[in-house]
Amino acid sequence: MSTSHRLRNLLVCVLIVLTAVVAAAQTDPLPSWNDRAPKKAIIDFVARVTKDGGSDFVPVEERIATFDNDGTLWNEQPMYVELAFALQEVAKMAPKHPEWQTTQPFAAVLHHDTKALAASGGEGMMKLFVATHTGMTTDQFERIAADWLATAQHPKFHRLYTECVYQPMLELLAYLRTNGFKTYIVSGGDQDFMRPFTEKVYGIPPEQVVGTQFKSQYSLSGGTPSIMRMPALLSLDDGPGKSENIDRFIGRKPIAAFGNSDGDIQMLEWTGSNPRPNLELLVHHTDAEREYAYDRQSSMGRLDKGLTEAVEKHWIVVDMKADWKIVFPATSAP
Amino acid sequence: MSTSHRLRNLLVCVLIVLTAVVAAAQTDPLPSWNDRAPKKAIIDFVARVTKDGGSDFVPVEERIATFDNDGTLWNEQPMYVELAFALQEVAKMAPKHPEWQTTQPFAAVLHHDTKALAASGGEGMMKLFVATHTGMTTDQFERIAADWLATAQHPKFHRLYTECVYQPMLELLAYLRTNGFKTYIVSGGDQDFMRPFTEKVYGIPPEQVVGTQFKSQYSLSGGTPSIMRMPALLSLDDGPGKSENIDRFIGRKPIAAFGNSDGDIQMLEWTGSNPRPNLELLVHHTDAEREYAYDRQSSMGRLDKGLTEAVEKHWIVVDMKADWKIVFPATSAP
Numbered sequence: 001m002s003t004s005h006r007l008r009n010l011l012v013c014v015l016i017v018l019t020a021v022v023a024a025a026q027t028d029p030l031p032s033w034n035d036r037a038p039k040k041a042i043i044d045f046v047a048r049v050t051k052d053g054g055s056d057f058v059p060v061e062e063r064i065a066t067f068d069n070d071g072t073l074w075n076e077q078p079m080y081v082e083l084a085f086a087l088q089e090v091a092k093m094a095p096k097h098p099e100w101q102t103t104q105p106f107a108a109v110l111h112h113d114t115k116a117l118a119a120s121g122g123e124g125m126m127k128l129f130v131a132t133h134t135g136m137t138t139d140q141f142e143r144i145a146a147d148w149l150a151t152a153q154h155p156k157f158h159r160l161y162t163e164c165v166y167q168p169m170l171e172l173l174a175y176l177r178t179n180g181f182k183t184y185i186v187s188g189g190d191q192d193f194m195r196p197f198t199e200k201v202y203g204i205p206p207e208q209v210v211g212t213q214f215k216s217q218y219s220l221s222g223g224t225p226s227i228m229r230m231p232a233l234l235s236l237d238d239g240p241g242k243s244e245n246i247d248r249f250i251g252r253k254p255i256a257a258f259g260n261s262d263g264d265i266q267m268l269e270w271t272g273s274n275p276r277p278n279l280e281l282l283v284h285h286t287d288a289e290r291e292y293a294y295d296r297q298s299s300m301g302r303l304d305k306g307l308t309e310a311v312e313k314h315w316i317v318v319d320m321k322a323d324w325k326i327v328f329p330a331t332s333a334p
Numbered sequence: 335m336s337t338s339h340r341l342r343n344l345l346v347c348v349l350i351v352l353t354a355v356v357a358a359a360q361t362d363p364l365p366s367w368n369d370r371a372p373k374k375a376i377i378d379f380v381a382r383v384t385k386d387g388g389s390d391f392v393p394v395e396e397r398i399a400t401f402d403n404d405g406t407l408w409n410e411q412p413m414y415v416e417l418a419f420a421l422q423e424v425a426k427m428a429p430k431h432p433e434w435q436t437t438q439p440f441a442a443v444l445h446h447d448t449k450a451l452a453a454s455g456g457e458g459m460m461k462l463f464v465a466t467h468t469g470m471t472t473d474q475f476e477r478i479a480a481d482w483l484a485t486a487q488h489p490k491f492h493r494l495y496t497e498c499v500y501q502p503m504l505e506l507l508a509y510l511r512t513n514g515f516k517t518y519i520v521s522g523g524d525q526d527f528m529r530p531f532t533e534k535v536y537g538i539p540p541e542q543v544v545g546t547q548f549k550s551q552y553s554l555s556g557g558t559p560s561i562m563r564m565p566a567l568l569s570l571d572d573g574p575g576k577s578e579n580i581d582r583f584i585g586r587k588p589i590a591a592f593g594n595s596d597g598d599i600q601m602l603e604w605t606g607s608n609p610r611p612n613l614e615l616l617v618h619h620t621d622a623e624r625e626y627a628y629d630r631q632s633s634m635g636r637l638d639k640g641l642t643e644a645v646e647k648h649w650i651v652v653d654m655k656a657d658w659k660i661v662f663p664a665t666s667a668p
């Protein structure tokens with residue numbers, strides 16, 4: 001090979017590398033986010049904690065990010081997806097429970113009495129969840145939940161609930177993972193309701209899904225082991241329970257936490273107390289046209305105290321309408 | 335460059351690659367294990383589940399391996415390490431608890447009355463653990479445990495407890511991880527007692543340590559959040575509790591499980607019910623000289639039913655004396 005040939009080959013190599021570097025630098029990791037403060041703060045934070053040798057560098061094993069699910073990763077209006085599931089399950093199970101026709105909150109569900117249902121409050125809600133989420137094995141429940149999610153559609157968007165996830169948040173999850181973060185869900189929903197779909201939809205494996213837990217009981221029958229879901233709450237993964245469960249399941253403080261309601265305040269506080277650089281973010285639902293607009297007065301996903309605390313504590317508040325170019329991913333549905 | 339020179343360089347490269355390949359093939363992944371049935375079964379299993387395209391191939395995300403700690407990864411005689419910790423803590427805390435001088439099981443501990451201590455049974459044990467493991471924040475407890483482990487020595491081996499870990503099992507952990515396994519501890523010990531040392535000693539991060547859990551309570555004081563360890567058991571991670579917690583924390587069945595006592599039977603059964611190829615193993619303590627010999631009659635780490643079930647269910651039983659070349663790793667201690 002002549003010297004000129006070798007030089008030309010070398011130059012070609014240099015050009016290829018340079019092109020790749022420039023392309024990588026120019027690729028927007030959050031293409032569905034408008035270039036406003038939240039996007040800039042996220043990208044700046046990730047750059048700082050991943051800069052080897054920098055003063056804000058965080059070792060990869062400490063890059064824990066926790067995400068609420070309802071209202072943060074997927075839609076939660078006009079009702080929590082899991083509540084929609086519970087109501088349909090009550091209707092499905094009703095023929096075997098004639099007593100439900102006259103017992104609240106079941107009668108309210110069966111007779112579409114939204115006023116009586118609302119009046120039954122948190123206690124009524126828990127009765128619906130116990131009736132529809134327990135009394136079967138973990139395998140059975142995951143199958144029932146997965147089967148329902150495979151076909152159930154959102155009443156406003158006419159697409160699967162698992163397609164009512166936020167495209168900008170999917171990009172954020174992927175961006176954090178590309179930068180060595182371990183992404184967790186820490187949600188008020190039943191963790192066994194979420195686990196069948198989180199890997200496929202969010203890229204989050206079951207062991208990184210923390211949610212509300214019922215007691216369970218292992219038994220062996222005819223040589224076959226199973227775990228029965230018992231009708232008693234073990235841990236409510238909401239509010240202070242989120243921090244308690246982060247400590248129980250993960251055993252270290254996150255450096256980034258993402259929520260959308262007052263039920264996420266303690267998770268953000270806990271993350272904010274990490275001596276490492278840290279980032280806290282609330283999604284503010286401001287987009288009645290493309291999704292929903294709600295905050296202080298909402299009965300679900302209420303964001304009241306959180307909006308006040310966000311100012312004091314410098315939490316990022318995402319204005320859905322202004323910050324997100326699109327809300328949901330493109331879908332093959334009509 | 336002449337053709338002969340280029341040919342020579344090419345040959346040198348081929349030789350280097352071949353040497354590396356042969357070296358890798360010849361490197362024994364379990365050098366402290368004698369070439370007997372358990373070692374062969376482990377290596378055969380790992381080869382089968384990692385062989386891409388093979389009928390026994392298991393996708394990497396499903397390669398979950400769970401390990402008991404006491405008696406499986408580290409020494410548990412003459413008493414559980416955590417019990418030794420609790421007894422010393424009782425002595426340390428006694429001046430502030432004059433009532434302990436006349437209250438069991440505390441009086442038994444303070445007056446070295448082993449008979450009375452044994453008579454207090456499981457209930458007495460729980461009282462000792464509640465007194466020494468709760469009533470402080472999670473941060474405080476982890477510091478107390480880590481400080482104690484930094485200096486406390488084993489009475490027979492005169493080395494740190496964290497150096498009384500089994501070298502053959504350290505090799506097994508590393509070997510599984512090299513082959514894409516996610517290694518978990520699932521132990522009867524308090525998970526916050528283990529988490530401060532498992533990453534350094536076993537290469538297992540806190541989020542992969544599952545153990546017994548007490549209730550906890552998040553609170554905010556003067557803007558600073560903390561989590562208080564409450565004096566009530568949330569989940570006993572022993573026997574059936576191990577399978578329940580595997581389901582709760584990991585959300586999928588392991589394909590490999592390792593234990594040493596009857597408290598591990600349900601974890602091995604649960605793993606054995608995985609439709610994927612799976613491996614179950616019990617460490618049988620048969621080495622009174624280098625470690626301890628105990629099984630059916632032991633008060634701690636009893637292996638009775640497990641030895642019977644192992645035969646029926648084709649679980650691997652490690653004969654410590656015959657299977658392990660060395661028990662503990664070399665140490666810098668005198």
